[in-house]
Amino acid sequence: MSSDNPETRTRILQATLDLLEASQGHGVRMADIAKQAGLSRQAVYLHFANRAELLIATTHHLDALKGSDERLIPSRTARTGTERLDSFIEAWGNYIPEIYGVAKALLAMRDTDQAATQAWDKRMQDMREGCEAAIMALDRDNMLSPDHSPDQATDILWTLLSVRNWEQLTIDCGWPQDAYIENLISLARRLFVVQTTPE
Amino acid sequence: MSSDNPETRTRILQATLDLLEASQGHGVRMADIAKQAGLSRQAVYLHFANRAELLIATTHHLDALKGSDERLIPSRTARTGTERLDSFIEAWGNYIPEIYGVAKALLAMRDTDQAATQAWDKRMQDMREGCEAAIMALDRDNMLSPDHSPDQATDILWTLLSVRNWEQLTIDCGWPQDAYIENLISLARRLFVVQTTPE
DNA sequence: AAGTCACTTGACACCGTGTCAATTGACATG
DNA sequence: CATGTCAATTGACACGGTGTCAAGTGACTT
Incomplete structure (x- = not known):
């Protein structure tokens, strides 16, 4: 949320993206995302208030990536x-x-x-x-x-x-x-x- | 599941139906259904193994009702x-x-x-x-x-x-x-x- | 040496589903 | 009347997933 290391933030977004693409959007938990990003589960919450916010940010990240x-x-x-x-x-x-x-x-x-x-x-x-x-x-x-x-x-x-x-x-x-x-x-x-x- | 009082069973089905119709299928919990049917939550499980089975049975109940x-x-x-x-x-x-x-x-x-x-x-x-x-x-x-x-x-x-x-x-x-x-x-x-x- | 900052660790609350065991109360049967 | 059966109740509990909290760690300032 307030933490502002942009590198970590995008690492989380990318991890979310990778997992969601691989699983067609299914059964991806916060813990899975953290693990994929090489972080603790709680670290994810330092960057995104909750799952919904993370998903929303991921769509924007994706839009930027794919133009x-x-x-x-x-x-x-x-x-x-x-x-x-x-x-x-x-x-x-x-x-x-x-x-x-x-x-x-x-x-x-x-x-x-x-x-x-x-x-x-x-x-x-x-x-x-x-x-x-x-x-x-x-x-x-x-x-x-x-x-x-x-x-x-x-x-x-x-x-x-x-x-x-x-x-x-x-x-x-x-x-x-x-x-x-x-x-x-x-x-x-x-x-x-x-x-x-x-x- | 095995309990075979047909009256109670259909009361549960009807309760499920009523709640789902009223809520457009949203946020209806097992406890709500039990309450609506005038039963304890556990009683519902005596007639249906789990939520999925109850919902499926409800669709059949509905089909029968609506022809x-x-x-x-x-x-x-x-x-x-x-x-x-x-x-x-x-x-x-x-x-x-x-x-x-x-x-x-x-x-x-x-x-x-x-x-x-x-x-x-x-x-x-x-x-x-x-x-x-x-x-x-x-x-x-x-x-x-x-x-x-x-x-x-x-x-x-x-x-x-x-x-x-x-x-x-x-x-x-x-x-x-x-x-x-x-x-x-x-x-x-x-x-x-x-x-x-x-x- | 003290402070800051990102992150970790581990515990915990909450919710909804599903399970279990003991109990109640009505009804039947000998 | 005693026994048994059976639907249903009560209350406790496990589990999985989200979200919170508090204390701690370790690197990098100043």
Whole structure:
């Protein structure tokens, strides 16, 4: 919490990250993290008030490591709405497997911990903004299917792109990651992009 | 477990059900259930070996109460594939809110308890069969969109209809239940039913 | 020599689940 | 009436995981 040796702090974050990735976010205890970081359990509490705070900090650490922001650049600079939609799905969809372990752990705490809930919801809200921006870009191009209002389309896209859906399709259904991306892009196009009937 | 006073047993099941429904599946402890049933905590353990077993039994109790089977009759007896798809979505989609509390609690145990995992997965597998049947019915009518293989279409429909997606759309996005049903039917039609271009 | 600081050690409280053993009280059966 | 059975109660306890507390250690200042 107040201890400010940055080296130790990041060692803890990295340990947390490694364990969560290895275990898909499951059964990782404070003691395991401490051990992995080469510290006593209590030392972890000198840097993070509690498990929730540690997990939240780990997601930020992860974002910094993996460059969550830079990934969205192609989407933001897309010329057309369709292009923006595609590249947003690709960026986010390929980010999910990289954050899966941590996301799962945070998601599990959501049920009991108030701060974890907030942190998770915040992340999802950010992701939703990406969905909204893509839908608005389509709408600006007059390419948004008349079947949905922009709000509705955003809700649906946001839901389609959830971590849970990624989990179900890739892990439960066994889709390879690239099939997941391709299919989601195709799905989104058919749902949201007005069909230019050839001829 | 072995105690066989059926009246007490169902009183426990009903207590569990009531609490889970009231709390959306959250923070319901064994002691709370016992209290609600007018029993000592230990008495609950005379009827159910552990929390997981109790929750699983509660889902069956719930199915019996709400007639999970009968709900599928319209879908099974549908004449066309499209009709079958529609009525399956309607039946399942309207069932979700009725089981939501219990489902959430079982889902939460899935992370830690092996029996709960099995029980949940079994239920999802059953639901998947409904999806598959609807897709096969479409395919038989030559109405399945060429964009997907039947397997893929089943995976997607199954994912679309997940409890988590229902939760996100109705609770997080605030869709009314009937809008949820309408939208999912419309979504599924656009994704899976070959478009007879009116010309 | 004294002080500071990150960290360690070990004990402990809390919570919820699950277990155990002794007891109670109602009801049946000879 | 005595005996047995059986559901349920009572109260204690173990366990695992989180979080807290207090005293101690050892390195590096000044």
